[in-house]
Amino acid sequence: xxLKNSKTYLNLAKAYTAECSARTRYEFxxxxxxxxxxxxxxxxxxxxxxxxxxxxxxxxxxLQSASNEEISNINIDTSLPFKEKWDLLDNxxxxxxxxxxxxxxxxxxxxxxxxxxxxxxxxLFEQIRSVELNHKKLFEWLHKELSSGTLYKKDGENRWVCxxxxxxxxxxxxxxxxxxxxxxxxxxxxxxxxNIVL
Numbered sequence: 001x002x003l004k005n006s007k008t009y010l011n012l013a014k015a016y017t018a019e020c021s022a023r024t025r026y027e028f029x030x031x032x033x034x035x036x037x038x039x040x041x042x043x044x045x046x047x048x049x050x051x052x053x054x055x056x057x058x059x060x061x062x063l064q065s066a067s068n069e070e071i072s073n074i075n076i077d078t079s080l081p082f083k084e085k086w087d088l089l090d091n092x093x094x095x096x097x098x099x100x101x102x103x104x105x106x107x108x109x110x111x112x113x114x115x116x117x118x119x120x121x122x123x124l125f126e127q128i129r130s131v132e133l134n135h136k137k138l139f140e141w142l143h144k145e146l147s148s149g150t151l152y153k154k155d156g157e158n159r160w161v162c163x164x165x166x167x168x169x170x171x172x173x174x175x176x177x178x179x180x181x182x183x184x185x186x187x188x189x190x191x192x193x194x195n196i197v198l
Contacts, residue, residue, distance in 0.1 A: 141196060
């Protein structure tokens, strides 16, 4: 079976569409974080959005390799979430849910690709799924920290780096204001747990 005539081909298009949509939703939430003075949080979300862009790029490349002819249109029936509103804390929680949904979709796509004999596509789906599960863990952690007020407070000593000027402060909590450039606490780089990779 040729890739262009397979369910896997349509799944590639669905995944591409989902990744493009995720990137845009994440950019909305990133904008909201900056609007609320959470620049370091916005930078993390922006990094995830860029990773979603690159997932879309890899899926698009795989679609393009399915045929030497121009692909003028791919008709797909898929659903996309429209849950995020304009509350930052709720949106972080919803991003975690979106990532869980994407991981479930990729699990189905992997199975179909394997059944149809497209092991290279199954591997691509599995690699992206692994990243989405890490994103889910990241957003769950960020939501927990934001809702409990501990995003900038830790039990042990930490190095808090102001993303605005680079000034470093050591302590259990990031200052409310950078002593050097007077940037607000939301500019301090967020200390991620070791089990979350970004």
